[in-house]
Amino acid sequence: MTVVMEAKGVRRYYEVKKGMLAKAATVRAVDGVSFTLEAGRTLAIVGESGCGKSSLARVLAMLEPPSDGELLIDGLPTLAPEADRRVALRRAVQMVFQNPYGSLNPRHTVGRILEEPLEINTDLSRDQRAEAARAILARVGLRPEAYGRYPHMFSGGQRQRIAIARALMLKPRVVIADEPVSALDISIQGQILNLLMDLQEELRLAYIFVSHDLGVVHHIADEVMVMYLGRPVEHGETGLLFDRPAHPYTRALLGSRPRIQTGANKIPRKTLSGELPSPLRPPPGCAFHQRCTFATELCKRDRPELRQVEGRAVACHHAETVLGGAD
């Protein structure tokens, strides 16, 4: 398998000013994320609001540079000093945004939206660009008339198809999808997910799929990374994580998922109490200990690092206990 994207300890910090005299505080939105992504595979990044998944997506899409760590695409560092190489790497990663109402320029026709990446990055003629745009419209299931229309003439699902089409114009190897279906109706969600999966198979795309919808993630992802307060807490194959979560937080997320209980492999429903702590003042020790039923003195003191437990990486002192099924 070919590795198309690799993150090595990627961090993204933001300075927050709290007033004229107060010292600027640092928000560790993404605090050390590592993974490798192979062509044709999907890595889902899940977590509740404010856990840093969107910040991570922006770093991976090269919209923002990582504050620390390294991001490699096709084995080449994205922070390369040579400008032309950075441009070449940028083409390899494209993004689909959450809100299809905001991600398409309202003043441009669909044709122009689709052709813009080609106009900037290639020297195709006007006719060739138009032809490519029409071909891709057909591929994502839109009528040819869409070419000359404006985004406001389309429904949410159709707009998301346009956004997907635009992401594919440069034939990228990695597509970062930041909650691509959470703004859509359930019935449309399925269509868009199937379109994404068909395209993946056909073009051997790698997906980074950011979501908080675990049902969707189970459906589409090969691997799942669970994030909490900017850090990955568990990372492994989808089936493994969904069947036997080793981190109490993963377990709580899965437990909070609305679903029909079938008796077998029933996970006791446990909802989390409390709120996500402020990323400005992360708690000492394990960031999750205040909301965790397994927490001990050790968790308040020492921050657990990621370690391999039964085929997945997990950052918990008590992973074995959690896996043991004791409540």
Place this chain on the structure above:
Amino acid sequence: MSEAAATPTPQTEPVSAPLTPAREVWLHFRQNKGAMIGMYFIIALVIVAILADLLAPHSPIVQYREALLVPPVFQDGGSWRFILGTDDIGRDILSRLIHGARLSIIIGFIVVFLSLGFGVVLGLSAAFARGTVEILIMRLMDIMLALPSLLLAIVIVAILGPGLFNAMIAVSIVSLPHFTRLARASAMSELTREYVSSARIAGAGTLRLMFRTVLPNCMAPLIVQATLGFSNAILDAAALGFLGLGAQPPTPEWGTMLAGSLQYVQRAWWVVTFPGLAILLTVLAFNLMGDGLRDALDPKLKR
């Protein structure tokens, strides 16, 4: 393929051709009576300005020595030769007003062109650059706004020397802060939208982002400000002309006409009234149209 291909588009089509954004604005604009009246007046004014040489019965600067202060046609002593009467040195007021329309349109156009152009560039630069550049630009604009606009214009004309062209430059500079602030504010709100991020991902450079991605979406408030700025420009240029700092005699500029005939207010009312009325109606027409455009272009005011 799954159902993704099975339901590509909805079955219902919008009635006939879909509305382009421009057409939608026009439909809204048309419902506003005042704005339409303003627009017709402006169109008429532009036609008069273009055809001034054909429409004016006399030359605007020829002095008819035998006909000083002739009253307009509908008053005793008036004649069809000078429909709106003559001024103190025997020039036909109607002809001067018609030629003055040409000047006023040119003044408005050049002033708006200059201040809109520079204002957009400065405002977008401030919004994109942030940091020191933004502070420099915006504080300079604040300083300019803090001074009364006519006073500032007088100072600039005093430095550059009186004359119509210098007056236009002065008025452009005075109206620059409004355009700059407006351009920056709308660019900043557009910059947070995701379509800007997606253009970045597509590889768009800063200039492309500024002028092709963001600017078209900031145009609505700028168009409104430009229409209102048009009337301000005419008014300010007339004020400068009135003070003797704008167009110099015998140029038939409305403000200059007012100034030159002030001492006849008691004796010959028409000498002052008609130029004043021309300024008033033109400014009113532009304001009406500007208000109508604002309603039509601002999605928040729709329905």
